[in-house]
Amino acid sequence: MPHTPAPDASDVPDLPELPDAPEIRIDVPGSFPRAVFRERHPVLIGQVLDALPYGPRQRAALTELLARSTGGGVLEPPDADTPDGARWRAWGAGQWGRRWDEAPFLWAESWFYRLLLEATGWFRPGAWQGVDPFAPFKAAELAGPAVDAELAALEAESGRDALLSAALWGNRADLSFRLTAPDGSAESGLVADDSARLWAVLERGRGGRVGVVADNAGRELLPDLVLIDHLLTTGLAGQAVLYVKPHPYFLSDATTADTLAALTRLRTAPGKAAAAIGERLWRAMGEGTLTVRTHPFFCAPLPYDAMPADLRAELAGATLTVLKGDLNYRRLVGDRHWPPTTPFAALTGYFPTPVAALRTLKSDVAVGLAPDTVSRLDATGTPWRTSGRHALIQVHG
Numbered sequence: 001m002p003h004t005p006a007p008d009a010s011d012v013p014d015l016p017e018l019p020d021a022p023e024i025r026i027d028v029p030g031s032f033p034r035a036v037f038r039e040r041h042p043v044l045i046g047q048v049l050d051a052l053p054y055g056p057r058q059r060a061a062l063t064e065l066l067a068r069s070t071g072g073g074v075l076e077p078p079d080a081d082t083p084d085g086a087r088w089r090a091w092g093a094g095q096w097g098r099r100w101d102e103a104p105f106l107w108a109e110s111w112f113y114r115l116l117l118e119a120t121g122w123f124r125p126g127a128w129q130g131v132d133p134f135a136p137f138k139a140a141e142l143a144g145p146a147v148d149a150e151l152a153a154l155e156a157e158s159g160r161d162a163l164l165s166a167a168l169w170g171n172r173a174d175l176s177f178r179l180t181a182p183d184g185s186a187e188s189g190l191v192a193d194d195s196a197r198l199w200a201v202l203e204r205g206r207g208g209r210v211g212v213v214a215d216n217a218g219r220e221l222l223p224d225l226v227l228i229d230h231l232l233t234t235g236l237a238g239q240a241v242l243y244v245k246p247h248p249y250f251l252s253d254a255t256t257a258d259t260l261a262a263l264t265r266l267r268t269a270p271g272k273a274a275a276a277i278g279e280r281l282w283r284a285m286g287e288g289t290l291t292v293r294t295h296p297f298f299c300a301p302l303p304y305d306a307m308p309a310d311l312r313a314e315l316a317g318a319t320l321t322v323l324k325g326d327l328n329y330r331r332l333v334g335d336r337h338w339p340p341t342t343p344f345a346a347l348t349g350y351f352p353t354p355v356a357a358l359r360t361l362k363s364d365v366a367v368g369l370a371p372d373t374v375s376r377l378d379a380t381g382t383p384w385r386t387s388g389r390h391a392l393i394q395v396h397g
């Protein structure tokens with residue numbers, strides 16, 4: 001589907017014509033997407049098989065998924081009687097009958113996670129229905145020493161930029177990324193920083209509703225919640241809505257269950273400040289100033305410019321919508337080989353509200369960068385787009 005800005009992008013002055021950018025695909029030898037399928041997914045399936053005592057039927061289905069998705073299998077539409085069968089048949093129009101490696105990266109990855117969930121028995125009545133295959137990994141992370149240290153750090157007074165930075169870099173903690181990324185690759189800085197604009201947009205809409213489209217559970221969601229608490233306690237937001245996935249997705253993506261686990265971790269933290277944040281957020285949910293919501297489209301294989309009218313209406317009216325993480329970024333700007341200097345505003349003008357992206361760079365797509373930043377990054381000779389060592393804060397609104 002060609003990515004065209006919607007008409008309300010006309011409030012953005014002097015934007016150049018969008019270049020014709022090809023979709024990112026998985027059939028390019030040596031590419032990052034191909035490595036995701038050939039290297040990351042086998043590790044992931046192996047870990048899922050080790051983590052829970054699935055029976056022979058599920059084990060066979062998971063192994064077959066891996067073989068088909070990496071071995072040129074054909075994309076077959078879901079049974080119409082699965083709960084999301086009709087939806088997926090429509091989302092996959094144009095893909096069914098093609099080979100896996102002919103599908104766009106964004107679409108194929110999303111379908112892979114949907115099939116993984118089906119293979120474990122998530123959708124079908126039975127003992128494994130609704131059992132999150134990624135729960136063991138999420139639980140281990142949430143109980144781990146890194147979270148202890150991050151919660152302890154909340155006891156020291158921190159300014160709003162530190163809270164924003166924690167939510168931003170929390171996106172590095174994505175468990176699927178860490179399946180194959182080298183350990184200990186240090187953070188190396190922001191390649192775009194619209195944080196001043198982010199605070200200005202929030203000030204302008206002080207007291208309004210702020211939406212946060214969550215990405216990963218655990219070490220990313222905790223600082224997201226802390227940031228939401230800051231927005232509510234300072235009055236920058238009168239109301240906050242946290243949008244989560246309707247079911248497990250991309251390994252560590254946050255669901256409602258993960259949100260409750262994170263809130264409980266905060267409330268039961270030994271430190272007073274962390275526990276108080278957990279308590280306030282718990283109360284805010286009861287009072288309706290913090291709401292957790294979801295929508296099937298958050299697990300769709302499509303860019304956000306294809307969002308359905310009901311989701312558009314749901315998001316509309318917020319003073320700012322914050323999109324967390326790499327996958328949300330790919331969906332926001334379109335998963336394409338854009339020239340990295342393509343203006344962020346030119347690609348996001350269709351969004352129903354002012355929008356902020358908080359993302360560490362973990363895939364090929366990059367936009368809104370200054371030419372000298374691109375030259376500097378290219379000159380490093382490192383895979384700066386995919387290493388997770390760089391991050392950005394971009395705002396349009």
Ligand SMILES: O=P(O)(O)OC[C@@]1(O)O[C@H](CO)[C@@H](O)[C@@H]1O
Pocket residue numbers: 036040109171174176177215216250324325326327328361362363
């Ligand atoms: O959205 P997130 O959690 O920041 O990142 C998801 C991610 O790790 O998954 C894909 C590979 O599986 C990459 O495109 C992307 O970097």
